[in-house]
Amino acid sequence: MLFIPLPIVVAILLLVLFVVAVRRDDEDRPPNVPFLALILVNVLQSLLIGLRWGYGVQAVMYIAPVVAATIPPLVYAGICQLIGRSWFSPSLRVSVHALSALLIVALSFFWRDAIDIALVLIFVSYAVAILLLVRPGTDALRLAAFDEAGSAYHAILFAAGALLLSAIGDTFIFLDMEWTQGRNALLVIMGGQLAALIILSVSVAAMGRSRPSVGTTEMADVTDNLDNGAGVAETVLAVQAFMQEKAIYRDCDLTLDRLARKVGIPARQISIAINEATGKNVSQFVNQFRISEACDLLSQTKKPVTEIMFEVGFQTKSNFNREFRRLTDTTPLEWRKTQSSAAKSRR
Template sequence: MPFIPLPFVVALLLLILLTVVLRRDGGSSQNFPLLALIILSIWQSVLSGLRWGYDIRTMMFLAPVGAAIVPPLAYAGVVQLVRGSRRFKTWQFGLHAIPALTVVLFLLASRDLIDVLLVGEFVGYALAILLLMRPGADALRLAPFEGAAPAYRAILFTAFSLLLSAAGDTFVFLDLIWTHGEYARPVIAISNLFLLTILSVAAASTGSPSEPVVVVSPPPQVDVAEDAGTMAAIDALMRARRVYRDVDLNLDRLARKAGIPARQISIAINRATGKNVSQYVNEQRIAEACQLLAETERSVTEIMFDVGFQTKSNFNREFKRVTEMTPLQWRERASSIAI
């Protein structure tokens, strides 16, 4: 039986993942940097299989260049989720290309410095991603509220994966100095596969923005009275128009419906409820779901779609977060109280 290196198996699995993502996010709304990240992960897995499975040493000259491209792609994908589909300017492309170009120069001049460069790059981009996500899930203004929390966690996972990769590269660098690479080979193979896999899964989990962003200037310092007015307007939208039923509702769309800057809405809800906007909107959905479960015989799935959820896993998770019960347990309890 021919030997098939594990990286080739990983590459095949990532190719299947890419196909699923392309089918899910069809159309012009795809997040191309994150798609490119998955494609690059497939390429790096193939290189890893050729290098460590068949000992083709020329692959070691290509792999560092691909590794240098991973953090900028991850960062660009997160930026698109946070700020919309605005294109990077030429100088921004040039700025993010510097690490890969520097790696190419080091390959020609001094390979010893490549590990140090990659460690610094991975740490720098990880911190940049964490900086973008300081507002929490509300930073994802273009992500539908149902998927904002999973996307936020996937992005944090991406940032910490970059940090873990930097830690692995640091270990390999020190191992080459202290033991002349006794443990470098297995650590490199395992850490690379781990990084590529989790980055690809995280990229697939974040989805893609559904519409262009509307740029709104940050408002001045918000006071208590303004918070109260904002909350009154949002509560009225929820009660009168039930805008939470919109499955594609996100922070920008809510801001346009209310005629209030997105940042002002986020600040007001956070101060008034201690929750982010996605949690607040999902709680409005769960409140109506509870009412429908208690007062009608409609199926849980039908109610889930009616109140604005698209997936049963998200619905069940949010329902349990709010009520500490499953939908069926809630219905059973409501029936027993009615009797």
Template sequence: MLFIPFPFVVAILLVVLFAGAARRNDESPGNVPFLALILVSALLSLLTGIRWGYGVDGIGYVAPVVAATLPPLAYLGVSSLIGQSGLPPALRVGLHTIPAVCIILLMAIRRSTVDIALVLVFVGYAVAILLFMRRGADALRLAPFDGADSAYRAILFTAFALLFSAAVDTFIFLDLNWANGEYAVTVVTGANLVALGIIAIAVASASRSHAPAELASARLTSDLTDHGIEIEDNGSDSHEGMNDIKDSTTFVSVQTLMESQRAYRDVNLNLNRLARKLGIPTRQVSTAINRATGKNVSQYVNAFRISEACGLLTTTEKPVTEIMFEVGFQTKSNFNREFRRMTEMNPVEWRDRHGRKT
């Protein structure tokens, strides 16, 4: 009877996930690093199955190098939604090949240190991602608002998945050295199952959250302006009153843009684009909204969208999907989630309760 290791099943499911995620992005550029992360994860799961399922020890020379590419891909996927790097794309990608190159060198000169090096790579990138996300969903200034909160949660899952993988690698290293690998196979199988769940959740959001085409000059201008604000704020303790006035003025400008121009209807609206419309740095916009409303920017913008959607559901016979696009949402899942979060019912229930039928 043919034996198929469980990691093979995981690899097949990951390829299916990749196909679905890539197909959803046919009309706009997807988050390439996140998509590549799925494929590399599938390859690593396949290599794991060959090594532990069929006892092919030679895979041990390849799998660590492949594993070393996972954290940089996760980091690049996150940074593409944050947009803080001023480095040329080729140089940025080149820098993140260093972990894989180091693993190759260690495989050649000191193989016993490879596992420790991998743990350091996974932990280091996980910490870097978590530091990126310390501002919450507002850190994702290039992610469209309708999916920013989902992308934020997915990124946190990704960071903790890297920490989980580091813990698994540490356990396997200790098991191989102290117990001759007695528990290694069981741990590897279980870890693959958990990793599949984590990656699936991350892909569901991250594959739909990508930066729309932006002019490089506009992104660079925003980077420089934000940097200037940060320098100014470092010495702003004695100007708290002026900051309050600045925040109030900024919030009024944002509110006016939302109410008079209905800027929230732009399906690709993100923090970077909103800041450029106002001519105000992104950090100043997010800080003003946070202080005035207690919400992050995506929640604030989506509140306008849901408010208009409620009105359209009540006063028109338009289909729910048409209303969803009209008010600025791109996906039904995000629309339904935000609608339920604000109204505690789905759009159909809202329309039924207010005397309208779909």
């Protein structure tokens, strides 16, 4: 009977995920190439694990560390593309991120015992860099639609967690090799690596749903003087007035950068002002307008909930229901029923 190791099965599932991600791409939402490449790298990594520990192919042990070293840079590059931020030119970016793999290649020839430590440092460094990149919260995802920003942000945190999980697993394996000659290494490698690959790939799939539209350009960060209350209040009032007059919140693809361009105020200034004045991020601020109109439509019309959801700017029912409950402590259907009963009692 043919024996198929679990990592090989995982590789097949990841390949299916890649096909789904490619087929989902369209003209309005260009593909996130680093994320697509990351899925393929995870497929290769799973195959290598399966060959090494399932079929005893020893030669892959020279390739696997190099492949592993490409994972953190791809995660970081994909997130940079998602949020529209990078501190290097494209050519320099490739050179910087290639250093990880080149370091492992060099260590393979000159100091193999240091490979495990180097991989741990690479994974931890990129995980920390990702967390620093998105420390402003969902407002860091300036090119992601507000309706998708929350899911993408949590997916980014899971991706950083997967990198840290891999680093912890590699550390345990290194210590196990030193102390027990690898008695528990197989279990940790199979369990930890597969868990990290699955978490990472699922996170990438979730982040892949939130991508900048064609033609979206990055606005330069401007450090504005918002130390005085007037500057904060004026910014918030300007955004609020624009929301009420133009109903821009109905745009399901509305992003922080797009909002900034339409209002004529830098994205960073809007984010800081709304956070200081309301204690909310911009996504929550925009969703207040969406839910407010949804409440009016539920009370005053007989439109289906799904139609109202799309009309006010939401794209998914789960996000709409979550935000509706957060702001009203009830569901859309319960709200409509309560308002209908209240209207009848007033007659």
